[in-house]
Amino acid sequence: MQQALLDYTLYLADSALILGQRNSAWCGHGPVLEQDIAITNITLDLIGQSRSLYQYAAQLNGGDATEDTLAYLRSEREYKNCLLAERPNGDWAQTILRQFLFSCFQRELYTQLTKEKDTTLAAIATKSLKEVTYHCRWSGEWVLRLGDGTAESHTRLVTALENLWPYTGELFKAADYELAMGLDPAALQTNWLAAVQSTLEEATLSLASLASCFMHVGGKKGVHTEELGYILTDLQYMQRAYPGCDW
Amino acid sequence: MNATLLHTEATAACWKLMDQICDPEVPVLSLNDLGIVRAIAVKSPPSEAGIIDITITATYSGCPAMDWIANTIKIELRAMGYQSITVNHAISPAWTTDWMSEQGKEKLKEYGIAPPEKRFSIPTDGIPCPQCKSEHTRLLSEFGSTSCKALLQCQDCGEPFDYFKCH
Structure with a gap:
């Protein structure tokens, strides 16, 4: 039970951290200043959430573990983030849609x-x-703006949806540690889908062609796409190059 | 002086100190104005062993000011003679702008930041401009220069200004 709670806490922490790390690449590159500030504020919230979760995980883990050792010294297979979080930033449409799908999920989950x-x-x-x-x-609001905006923005959002949708199924498939804790992520799907679908429809996008698409799984139990290795290389560089370095 | 009185006075002095330490990003607000100091427990006054426990809570999860605030509290308490200082971070109950003092809200307004108001629990057009009081204002972004603020612009005096979001 203790192990399941630890693994579950790490799943939550890793998902928030990896999406935060992804978003942070937009800092200084947003389309306009206000939106650059918005995405980096969201990033700060995500990294803040992951810190609280890692602190708790460190406490559960005991020994020498700290929030920093958990974030900086675990390898790819030990990371339990959902695959959606590690998807590439792509263009603004893909970043926005990834955030939207993830935030709507976080809302149900939390x-x-x-x-x-x-x-x-x-x-x-x-x-x-x-x-x-x-x-x-x-x-x-951005999904609406892009989906119901110009032909170009619409096309880009459709492409983002096709790219990201196959990574959403995993969110609702219980991992061993969720089962052990008696948590049922499948129960979150109805509300999530209703919220996502209503915004997508308002944005003139349809899920019809994606209804039965193949869903990737694995992230929650440590089996990731190629992307995560590169993310961790960046994220963990300082601690790997200068072990124990501090500000 | 008896022990209880010593404790009471020491505790009062610490609360007073929290009026003097200000948020590094909104420097008109003291820690008490923000309502982020949740508890002060003097276990032994500075005239004796000098042991104290302080509990603070973050406004937003990722607020980068928290580490600075915790360190500043430690430095100031050490200067007051405390030898053993513990700063705890409480997550629950979650911080809310309801804990901000009325005095704090007034100070914000004078500083040029629109204070949180219940009727604007979601940032929107029309939040009064702290400069010219006009309600003819426009929301530019729900996110501003720090986690706790949204960005607006006054359509009358033209001044862009921050709104401290309800939380």
């Missing part, structure tokens, strides 16, 4: 966790949920 009997996870979820509400609204 809502469920606020009722969790583990009080630390419930507290982190309660705090994070306030932030996620902003992320959902901001990314949702």
Whole structure:
């Protein structure tokens, strides 16, 4: 049970950190200043959430583990982030849609966790949920703007949807540690899909052709796409090159 | 002086100190104005062993000011004679702008930041301009220069300004 709780906490932490690391690449490169600031604010929230979760995981793990050793010294196969988080930034449409799909999922997930009997996870979820509400609204507005915008922006969002959708199935498939904790991510799917679908439809996008598409799985149990290795190389560079370095 | 009185006075002095330490990113707000100091427990006053536990809570999960604030609290308490200082970070209950003092909200306005208001729980057009008081304002972005602020612009005086978001 303790191991399952640790693994689950790492899954939550890794997903937030990896998406945060992905988004952080936009810092200084956003299409306009206000949106650059928005995506980096969201990034800060995600990394902040991951810090709270890693601190808890370190406590569960015991020994010499700290939030830093968990983030900087675990290898690819030890990372449990969902595959969606590690998808490439692509263009602005892909980054936005990835954020939207993920934030809508986080909203359902954290809502469920606020009722969790583990009080630390419930507290982190309660705090994070306030932030996620902003992320959902901001990314949702951009999905509308791009989908129902110009022919070019529409095409780009359609491509992003085709690229990302096959990585959403995993979110609702229980990993061993979720089963051990009695958590059922499948129960989150109905609300998530309803929210996502209604925004996509308003943005003039259809999920019809993707209804039965192949869904990738693996991230939650440590089997990742090629992308994660490159992300970790960047993320962990300082600690790998200068072990134990500190500010 | 008896032990209880010593503790009471020492605790009061620490709360007073929290009026003097300001948020590094919104320097008109003290830690008490922000409502982020949740508890002060003097276990032994500085005239004795000098042991103290302080509990603070972050405004937003990723607020980069938290480490600076925790360190500043430690430095200032050490200067007051405390030898053993523990700063705990509480996650629950989650911080809310409801904990911001009325005095803090006034200070924000004078500083040029629109204070949080319940009727604007979601940032929107029309939040009064802290410069000219006009309500003819436009929301530029729900995200601003720090996690806790949104960005607006006044359509009358033309001034861009921050809104401290309800949280």
